[in-house]
Amino acid sequence: MPQPLRTSTAFTVGLTAAVLVGVVLLHPSSQMESVRRLIGLGQERRLPAPTILDRGGTFTFASTQPGSDDPVGWDPCSPVTYAVNPAGMPEGARPMLDRAVARISAATGLAFEDDGDTDRRPFTGTLVPLGGGRPVVIGWGDADEYPGLTGSVAGLGGAAAEEGAQGRRYYVTGGIVLDVEVFTTANVQQRPRVLEAILVHELAHVVGLGHVAEPMELMFVDNSGQVELGPGDREGLARLGSVPCG
Template sequence: MLQPDGVGPVTWDRCREIPYVVNPEGAPAGHLETVAAAAEDLADASGLRFRYDGTTDDRRLEDRAGPFGSTAPVLVAWATPEEVPALAGDVAGVGGAEARPVTPDRLAFVTGMVALDRDAFAAMAARPDGAALQRAVVEHELAHVLGLGHVDDPAQLMYAETTGQRRLAPGDRDGLAVLGSGPCQ
């Protein structure tokens, strides 16, 4: 997402931690460790800092920015396609962030969400490389929360489809470094 003037990306406030919560309903075993490891990798690559604020029963996966400037932490949750239609078909997860104006001509991300397909994660758990694949999907979706989009290179984690890539690649890291260098708000 670009700033309103079309120059430069929308970013998070690099001087504040990004709070996140996890809804464990329908989550696979080891989910907290998986999310924490993905957040740590993204923090290392971007310079942004995540703060785990615990578990929640919150299921509000859309419109996380509240009225009058209030915001909710980034939500990571496991869901079904009935709950999150974007998970229909061969989709293991979706993620994104919501931006608000911080000045009349500048936007900043203030919250976001990651919705992970329960059935896809259950199927991944049965695979020999299941834990690594689950982590890659979580990391990919959290990278969307930071502002990264899909790329055309299947060697990057941010490729739109799951490939053999399980960790951030150089192009992913370059994009995250740019997103982590935004201003303090």
């Protein structure tokens, strides 16, 4: 009689342990995510974190955590998925867009995933649309559809955040709209570096940088010639790519 009792007890203990492991692995709560990270089972970054150096320069964040100076950023353990609406896209713009995405990815350590073409229109607000509004949509438009594209404004970009694990806010969607009067086939051919810089500027907004008053930074509010990321741009982007995983 004792032997069956020991076998039954061992089976019960094993079953209980299996259930506990299942709870730790699968439970979606932020508390269980913390436990998973403590035991080495949490998410991992898709790309290495960027090196944060005191490069000088000027940068600002588009949004910070409530009650903190820490920036709101994208979850570095998940890809930033984006789709392109090709309506109005000039010839030769797609390779330029790919290069701009690669530059922002390298500066932040965020992985971008191309979700292909879409017929959805870009959304550049700060509130997450009903239904989640993913992925980031990049497209072309005019001032009639997007009143912000007036005067010398060549593009609009932004992202919307929601609360994730451990109470941190993370960007989950966003969009970029580019002015069809600026992004023409002729300008793509004649001014490729300038147009690519506009794309990098708007993508930097999407990942969380704000405007600055320093003309040597690409995020200068009235940029009219800077085509490379400045020291403050790079510092801000590195910090945005180094937020904790969600």
